[in-house]
Amino acid sequence: MTLARLCGSLLKKYRHGLFAVLTITGLVAPAKAATLTVYAAMGYGARLAHAFSQATGIRVNLVHLSTGPLLARVQAEAARPQWDVLWFDGNLAMREFAHRRILACGWRPAVDYLPQGRALLPPDRCYYPVGVTLAGVVLVNERRLPQKAWPRRWSDLLDRSLRDKVGMDNPAISGPTYPFVAGMMQHLGTAGGKRYFSRLKANGLRVFPRNSATLRALQYGQIDVAVVQSSAALGMAARHPGLRVLAPSPSILLPSDIAIGAGVHGPKLRAARRFVQYVLSPAGQKILLTDKATADSNYEPLLARVHPPAVLAPVAGVHALVLDPAKWGPMEPAIVNWFTAHVTG
Amino acid sequence: MLLADAGADHTANARILPGVRRAAWRAGAVLPALAACALWGWPLIGFLVTAFVPGLLHGRFAPGIGSFLQALHGGALQALRNSLVVALAAALLALPVGSWLAWLCMRTTLAWRGWIEPAVWLLLVMPGYFLASGWMLLAAPEGPLAHWPWIQDLAGHLLGPAGIILTLAIKALPYPFLATQAAFLSSSAAPLEAARVLGLPRWRQRQIAMALLLPALVAGFAAAFAESISDFSVAATLGAGSGTVLATYAIEQAVNAMPLNFALAAADSWLLLMLIVPVLSGQAWLARRATGHRSLGPRFRPPAPVRPQFTTSLMHALAASLLAALALGAPLVAAGSLALAGRAPSDLPNLLRAVMPSLRYSLELAMLSASVTVTLAWPIAAAVARRGRAGRLLDFALLAVMALPGIVLAAAYVLAYNQSYTPLYGGSGLLIMAYVALALPAATKVIQGSVARLHDRFAEAARVHGLSRLQTMWHVELPILARPLFSAWLLSVLHIAFELPASELLYPPGHPPLSVALLDSVSAIRLHQQARLQLSGMALLVVFALLARLVFSRLSARQVATIPPAVAA
Structure with missing residues (x-):
């Protein structure tokens, strides 16, 4: 008996047992059940998923990751997506995923968007805006930095008095930071933007992986000024007295978006659409805006009859730039590579 | 006596078809090579070649530096x-x-x-x-x-x-x-x-x-x-x-x-x-x-x-x-101090509930991976102990893998096992494979000395009594090697339960192992949870190690007690 025949007969005889063993040990990726798998970078995702399951009876497997690792997972799984719904801050990455045809397009949830929300809804209906934050605001440690040194304009960060005292996130790792870098390049021109970040680097800019690391550095006194996403800055300032949020003009508008996978069909597609609809419903929005456990609740809603939280006051009225995702999305690899080569090190 | 008892199975062995036995021997030669290829060869070569030919595994041939x-x-x-x-x-x-x-x-x-x-x-x-x-x-x-x-x-x-x-x-x-x-x-x-x-x-x-x-x-x-x-x-x-x-x-x-x-x-x-x-x-x-x-020799004197x-x-x-x-x-x-800050002792169940999923998942994977690791390490150690060119080559390969940074192997796995023909990325199986690949060299080194000291006469005597190679390993070598095998297993469990680079890149979404959960707490500035995870992780694994040692001591003592006096003599 040859080895091949022996293996063949053994496999035939024990195929069910083998499959069970492989599935249990995860050697083959488990087949998708009726459960809806949601990849979310939003802190309130778990609470919302629980409420949705209670309201609809549809089970949700919520996978919570930071935006950077989440985007990496989605890219890595592009050939075999293991998610049904995707939800994170940043329409530039969403546009890129739509371009790669991994998002289901064409459907629009039946919700009453405000004009700003309608403007952010893409014409191909591949993803749906949930709310907006600002990609970069300034968080200052009042106890360590005298008021006259507070940076009120972006150019103030280049001042020698702030040498080695400013930190920001790495756009290659932190999802919300690429829109900030791209926004500065839209504001100053690509060459001017590069010159600005190079000068920041020359002034001792410290680049940390993501919001949390930058905020920790501020908390531990390693830096005195942090450039981070507005929701994170507002959340940190609310928890730790002595921190002040400043919003230099212009700020860059950062929509959080939700999307459904292109490979989702049948009952699961219906469940996914119900989930999106629920997120954008008044009941869903109430959950998102009142979750005190996460800074992600500090966003401006885009739906009629949903009111923004009072905590947004320090960043209200700031002039916000809106980036064109079709232009800046495809430029992300080049700009991020430039940033890594010239600023991160 | 022990050999004679085991030899009683000889008649049953004779019934096995010669073809099956031959196939098993061939499989015995082919399977380790396939395992080495799956664990190290294919992912590492595919990954490192990507530096010169980006996109090669995705079917694009565009070499460059x-x-x-x-x-x-x-x-x-x-x-x-x-x-x-x-x-x-x-x-x-x-x-x-x-x-x-x-x-x-x-x-x-x-x-x-x-x-x-x-x-x-x-x-x-x-x-x-x-x-x-x-x-x-x-x-x-x-x-x-x-x-x-x-x-x-x-x-x-x-x-x-x-x-x-x-x-x-x-x-x-x-x-x-x-x-x-x-x-x-x-x-x-x-x-x-x-x-x-x-x-x-x-x-x-x-x-x-x-x-x-x-x-x-x-x-x-x-x-x-x-x-x-x-x-x-x-x-x-x-x-x-x-x-x-x-x-x-x-x-x-x-x-x-x-x-x-x-x-x-x-x-x-x-x-x-x-x-x-x-x-x-x-x-x-x-x-x-x-x-x-x-300086070691017949006239050696310690200072x-x-x-x-x-x-x-x-x-x-x-x-x-x-x-x-x-x-x-x-x-x-x-x-x-941070783990217990502001916590009453009655909070302990809640505290454990928060950290248990990651701990349990890590421990389960660690035990499974360590068992596979030790099962593979034994024949590899035997092959290295045989000397000759193949043994030396294997020994060098093990040392090379030991020197390989874990993060390089993990990155290689992401690339190699996320193709349409190798769809393992995202499952616990790939994580187990990575754990085995990283722990195998050290586990082999732990048992290598004991395996090398096994006298050839054991195998010869077993052959005379009609025992097959597998039976010799089971009835003769396993009792002798039980202690080093257990040490290698325990060391692998502890190493794998705390492993970070492969866990960080390969963990199935929604199931963070202990190290990843701890890293998440670090990056999310959840200091209390970070401290609790750290302490409970260490405590649980120390308790596990002590329990495992206790169980092993009891089992090995019982094994010794059941050996007939003639064999013991």
Whole structure:
């Protein structure tokens, strides 16, 4: 008996047992059940998923990751997506995923968007805006930095008095930071933007992986000024007295978006659409805006009859730039590579 | 008697078809090669080739050196430079401290010297991120030093490059310790006595003593350097948190960020390996040529132990206590104070509920992976022990894999096992494979000595009694090798349960292992949860290790009791 025949007969005889063993040990990726798998970078995702399951009876497997690792997972799984719904801050990455045809397009949830929300809804209906934050605001440690040194304009960060005292996130790792870098390049021109970040680097800019690391550095006194996403800055300032949020003009508008996978069909597609609809419903929005456990609740809603939280006051009225995702999305690899080569090190 | 009992199965064996037996033998030869290919060959070759031909595994053939140019420019180059500097500094710091501890342990009569070796082994088993996380908790604004701001400011310096070097040096300290310990054990008193008899000055005698230790010192330095430059856990905690990007972290970020850049990760891996391989090769070259340092022989005499004076003993004790407090005490105290801050004892169930899923998942995977690891390590160790060219080649391959940074293998797995024809990415199975691939070399080394000491006559006697190879392994070799196999298993469980780089890149979404959950707590500034995870993880694994040892002792005692007196005799 040859080895091949022996293996063949053994496999035939024990195929069910083998499959069970492989599935249990995860050697083959488990087949998708009726459960809806949601990849979310939003802190309130778990609470919302629980409420949705209670309201609809549809089970949700919520996978919570930071935006950077989440985007990496989605890219890595592009050939075999293991998610049904995707939800994170940043329409530039969403546009890129739509371009790669991994998002289901064409459907629009039946919700009453405000004009700003309608403007952010893409014409191909591949993803749906949930709310907006600002990609970069300034968080200052009042106890360590005298008021006259507070940076009120972006150019103030280049001042020698702030040498080695400013930190920001790495756009290659932190999802919300690429829109900030791209926004500065839209504001100053690509060459001017590069010159600005190079000068920041020359002034001792410290680049940390993501919001949390930058905020920790501020908390531990390693830096005195942090450039981070507005929701994170507002959340940190609310928890730790002595921190002040400043919003230099212009700020860059950062929509959080939700999307459904292109490979989702049948009952699961219906469940996914119900989930999106629920997120954008008044009941869903109430959950998102009142979750005190996460800074992600500090966003401006885009739906009629949903009111923004009072905590947004320090960043209200700031002039916000809106980036064109079709232009800046495809430029992300080049700009991020430039940033890594010239600023991160 | 035992052999005779087992031989009773001979008639049953005779019924097995010769073809099946032949096929099994062929499979026995082919399966290890397939396993080696799946665990290391295919992913590593596919990944490293990507540096020269980006997109090769995705069906695109566009060779070039663009990824190397990118890796040798700006931030990527800086990360490599940072790694080189901190690894050199850590190894230079670890070398004298490790050698000093080995000298205290082997050459003095100090009463407390027996504690040194267990403490060094504890350091060896303890993951680097526990130390790093401990420093972070120590320097936290609400940490145990909150009432002493000036000490807290001092501790804050541990969160930068100084802390990275110190943590890596402490983690690498066991390597020079073990290397010089072995040298002290085997070095003879004769050369130094001769130097004294010849009236050489004291500095010259010291020079001779150092020259005798040179191969061990170089080996210790090389191992400490390789360990420090390959480290990912300190790079992902203290390094990332202080903005000091190290090469291993840069590799992880290239395959765990937007945009994915496997070619850059592969080029970074090549450059990292180019820093590690020459150091280890140089050490191996020196060890081969260090024949002049051979002192073990028929006239071997160990030197007389040193009896330090009271003040010298006191200084040694103070220095060792300070080191122990720095390496083990401070991180544990910091974690303990934050873990229990504001918590009543009644909160314990809630506390455990929060950390249990990650702990349980890690322990389950660790036990499963360690079992597979030991099952594979045994025949590999036997093959290495057989000598010959194949054995030497296998031994070299195992050493090469041991020197491979875990993050490089993990990045290679992401690329190799996320193709349409290898759809394993995202499942626990791939994580188990990575754990096995990373733990197998060390497990093989642990049992290699015991397997090599097995006398050939056992196998011959078993063959005479009609036992097959498998039956010989089961009935004859397993009882003899049970203890080293168990040690290898336990060591693998502890290593895998704390493993970080492969876990970080390969864990199934929604099921973070212990190390990933701890890292998430670190990055989310959830200090209390970070401290609780750290302490409960360590406590649970210590309890598990003790229980496992107890069960093994009971089982092995029962096994001995059931051996017939004739066999025992």
